[in-house]
Amino acid sequence: MKKLQRQQKEVWLQLGIRPSSEEEALLFPVSVDKPDQLLRPRVASQRFMAARDEFGLKGFRFHDLRHQHVSILLRTLALPEVAARAGHANPAVTARIYAHVLEDAHQRGADAVAAMLSKRLLSA
Numbered sequence: 001m002k003k004l005q006r007q008q009k010e011v012w013l014q015l016g017i018r019p020s021s022e023e024e025a026l027l028f029p030v031s032v033d034k035p036d037q038l039l040r041p042r043v044a045s046q047r048f049m050a051a052r053d054e055f056g057l058k059g060f061r062f063h064d065l066r067h068q069h070v071s072i073l074l075r076t077l078a079l080p081e082v083a084a085r086a087g088h089a090n091p092a093v094t095a096r097i098y099a100h101v102l103e104d105a106h107q108r109g110a111d112a113v114a115a116m117l118s119k120r121l122l123s124a
Contacts (some may be wrong), residue, residue, distance in 0.1 A: 070094070071101045 026046045030037040041049075048062045066086075073082045074094075079102075083091040095102060 070091055070098060074101045 028039040028041075030039055045062060052060050053057070070086050072083060073085060077085075079091045079094060083094040086094055088094045088097075
């Protein structure tokens with residue numbers, strides 16, 4: 001995320017844009033065609049809630065998207081890559097926060113090995 005924020009700030013500098021506050025400096029331009037016009041955080045939240053409710057996901061918070069994203073990444077990428085993408089300074093932070101996801105991955109790995117060994121033992 002920090003890399004994305006840096007890239008966005010570079011675009012803003014090129015366009016001569018200066019957000020009025022850190023809160024306004026979120027990663028939500030009004031549209032791809034208008035990177036210099038930012039959505040206010042409240043508008044981004046309202047749009048998310050409307051879409052969420054439309055899809056029947058009441059109770060799902062905007063921040064839950066981040067956790068869902070990281071959890072999915074942990075199923076396919078190495079921990080250091082996920083930590084970097086999540087903006088964590090250290091993979092240990094990611095491992096601590098998402099330990100439950102990593103435990104599931106360990107269990108899936110153990111189950112896969114057990115299945116492979118069972119198959120080999122039955123075919124021998």
